[in-house]
Every structure is written in structure tokens, then in C-alpha cells.
Amino acid sequence: MKKHHIEEKVGRTLTTVSISILLIVIVAITYFIASKGLSTFFKDQINIVDFLFGTDWSPERAEADGGRSFGAFSFIFGSFAVTIIAAIISGPLGIGAAIFMTEIAPSWGQKVLQPVIELLVGIPSVVYGFxxxxxxxxxxxxxxxxxxxxxAAGSIVLAIMIMPTITSVAYDALKALPGNIKEASYGLGATRWQTIAKVLIPTALPGLLTGVVLGMARAFGEALAVQMVIGNAQVLPDSMFNPASTITSVLTLEMGNTVMGSSYNNALWSLALILLLMSFFFIMLIRLLGRRNQLHGR
Incomplete structure (x- = not known):
């Protein structure tokens, strides 16, 4: 009994220390990025409206014109454009692949396709970029x-890259559905496609949307694959087939060429802060969808 008590105390201590370290790291990262990113607006006195909605990104002129040349809208637009288009392309395809694996493919097909999907999830992003x-x-x-x-090129690369993630999460959501709802649908005379469209997809919708949001979160923060195909032009594109840029590509290309503490460096940290806030947004959205899925399960 004494040994069991000691093991329980050690396990509780290790768990508490691990959670404490994790919380400290998260708070430290958030504080560091926020303090650097907000310096653009409080220390350098750059107008937040000009920063978010301006399209002129000319750091060499920013010191002379009061920061009006730090216009990041073209990068923000590029990040949202490639993410949304990639989700529109890969969402239906990934969910359709999951439906095929769970409801249509024979048992041997599921055993072959599932490892392939999991393998595609682990492929490095640079491979997709190449x-x-x-x-x-x-x-x-x-x-x-x-x-x-x-x-267009960046969106297709991201769509290919995030589709295995969406498929994997959607497959798990469909496999987790109770078997009796499908049997009840068949018992009422519904066909297989009616059961899929009217019963399975609506019931598993929170889980399916969670997969799409996870894919979007990965796409929004992706740097290397997009950087290789988007052209990295620091202008607002007038066509999907003209070079553009994203927040991540600007950060990877320019952060190493700046002086720590300069207005140029602070402006790049402000872009990093936008990425962090979007990550928090995606996490909150996933949590809300997961809570909705739990309510449906009850």
C-alpha cells in the first residue's frame, strides 16, 4: 500500500511539472511574440490601419515616411487566399475519400488505403513544394x-498537402459513428447513398469540419512548400496566375536580413503575431467543433 501511494504521488508530481512547463512555454512564446509584434504600433508609432490594409511594402522607405511603407495587406491576402482555395479543393475530396474508405471500399481496400493516407500525412512539405x-x-x-x-499554384500544392490530413480525420469521424444509425436507415428502406447523404454526413459533420479546419491551420502556417511555387512578389496580385506572397514566405525570406529592434524587424514580428492569432483562432474553432461533436454523441 505504501509503495502504491509513493508511485501515485510521483506520477501526480511528474504530471503537474509537465503541465506547468507546457503552460510556461506557451505563455512565454505568446508574450515574446506579442511584445515584439505590438512594438510596431506602440514603439514605432506605425498606424495599424496602414499596416493591415496598405499594399506598399518598402522597408527601405519606411523610416522616411513614418512607417506607411509597411503595408502588409498583400501578404495577408495571399495567406488567406491560398488557404481558403486549398480548403475548397481538398475538403470535398478528402471527405469523399473518407466516405469511400468507410462505406464503399471492401475490407482489403481499407487496409491498403489507410496506411497510404497516413504515409502521405508524414511526407515533408519540401517534397510537395518540389x-x-x-x-x-x-x-x-x-x-x-x-x-x-x-x-493558383500555391493553392493546389497546399490542397494536395492537406488532403491526407482531412481524409484521416474524416475517416476517424465516420468510423466512430454508432452502427445502429446506419442499420436504422437501411431498415427504413433508404439506399446506401441516401444513408450516406442524409444520415452519416450530417451526423459526422462536426468531425468532418474539424478535419477541414485542421487542414486549413496547417495550410495557413505552411512556409516552404508555398514559398517555392507562389513567386514571392511583394505586391497585391491581380490574377491567380501572377506571383504573390504570403505571411510565412515573407518571414522566412526577410527575417534573417533585419536588425533586431529595428522598425523593419518589428514589422516582421507583427506578421508573426498575426500568424499566432490565426493559430489560436483555428484551435478555438476546433475546440468548438469538438464540443459540438460530443453533444451530438450524447
Whole structure:
């Protein structure tokens, strides 16, 4: 009994220490990025409206014009554009693949397809970037106006990259459904497709949407794959097939060329703060969807 009490006390202590370290790290990262990012508006006195909605990004002129040349709207627009388009492309395909694996494919097909999907999830993003650079960009260059780099190429690369994530989460959501609801639908005379469309998808919808949101969260924070195919032009694109840029690509390309504490460096930290806030938003959305899924389960 005494040994059991000691083991329980040690386990509780280790758990408390682990949670405390995790909370400290999260708070420290949030504080560091927020303090650096907000310096742009409080220390450098740059107008937040000009920063968020301006389209002129010219750091070499920013010191002279009071920071009006730190216009990040083109990067913000690029990040949201590639993320939303990628989700529109990969969402239906990923959910459709999950439905095929759970309801249509034979048992041997599920055993083959599930490991393949999990393998695709683990492929490094640079591989997807090379595929886009070697296949998608030349295709757009030959069949559309422009150099092939742009939001369209970035969106397709991201769609391919996040589709396995969406498929994996959607597969788990569909497999977790109680078998009696499908049997009840068949008992009422519904066909397989009526059961899928009218019963399974509405019931598993919170879980399916969670997969889409997880994919969007990965797409919004992706840097390397998008950077290789989007063109990295610091302007607001007038076409999906013209070069553009995203928040992550700007950070990876320019952060190493700035002086810590300068207005240029602080402006890049402000972009990092936007990424952090969007990550928090996606996490909150996933939590809300998960709570809704629990309510449906009850």
C-alpha cells in the first residue's frame, strides 16, 4: 500500500511539472511574440490601419515616411487566399475519400488505403513544394498567361498537402459513428447513398469540419512548400496566375536580413503575431467543433 501511494504521488508530481512547463512555454512564446509584434504600433508609432490594409511594402522607405511603407495587406491576402482555395479543393475530396474508405471500399481496400493516407500525412512539405515546382508551375506556364508562379499554384500544392490530413480525420469521424444509425436507415428502406447523404454526413459533420479546419491551420502556417511555387512578389496580385506572397514566405525570406529592434524587424514580428492569432483562432474553432461533436454523441 505504501509503495502504491509513493508511485501515485510521483506520477501526480511528474504530471503537474509537465503541465506547468507546457503552460510556461506557451505563455512565454505568446508574450515574446506579442511584445515584439505590438512594438510596431506602440514603439514605432506605425498606424495599424496602414499596416493591415496598405499594399506598399518598402522597408527601405519606411523610416522616411513614418512607417506607411509597411503595408502588409498583400501578404495577408495571399495567406488567406491560398488557404481558403486549398480548403475548397481538398475538403470535398478528402471527405469523399473518407466516405469511400468507410462505406464503399471492401475490407482489403481499407487496409491498403489507410496506411497510404497516413504515409502521405508524414511526407515533408519540401517534397510537395518540389512536386509543385516541377509539375504544377510548368503546367500553368504553358497553358495560362504568366510565369506559372502564383496563388493558383500555391493553392493546389497546399490542397494536395492537406488532403491526407482531412481524409484521416474524416475517416476517424465516420468510423466512430454508432452502427445502429446506419442499420436504422437501411431498415427504413433508404439506399446506401441516401444513408450516406442524409444520415452519416450530417451526423459526422462536426468531425468532418474539424478535419477541414485542421487542414486549413496547417495550410495557413505552411512556409516552404508555398514559398517555392507562389513567386514571392511583394505586391497585391491581380490574377491567380501572377506571383504573390504570403505571411510565412515573407518571414522566412526577410527575417534573417533585419536588425533586431529595428522598425523593419518589428514589422516582421507583427506578421508573426498575426500568424499566432490565426493559430489560436483555428484551435478555438476546433475546440468548438469538438464540443459540438460530443453533444451530438450524447
Amino acid at each position: 512536386v509543385g515546382l516541377s509539375v504544377i508551375v510548368p503546367f500553368f506556364r504553358e497553358h495560362f498567361d504568366g510565369l506559372g508562379f502564383g496563388i
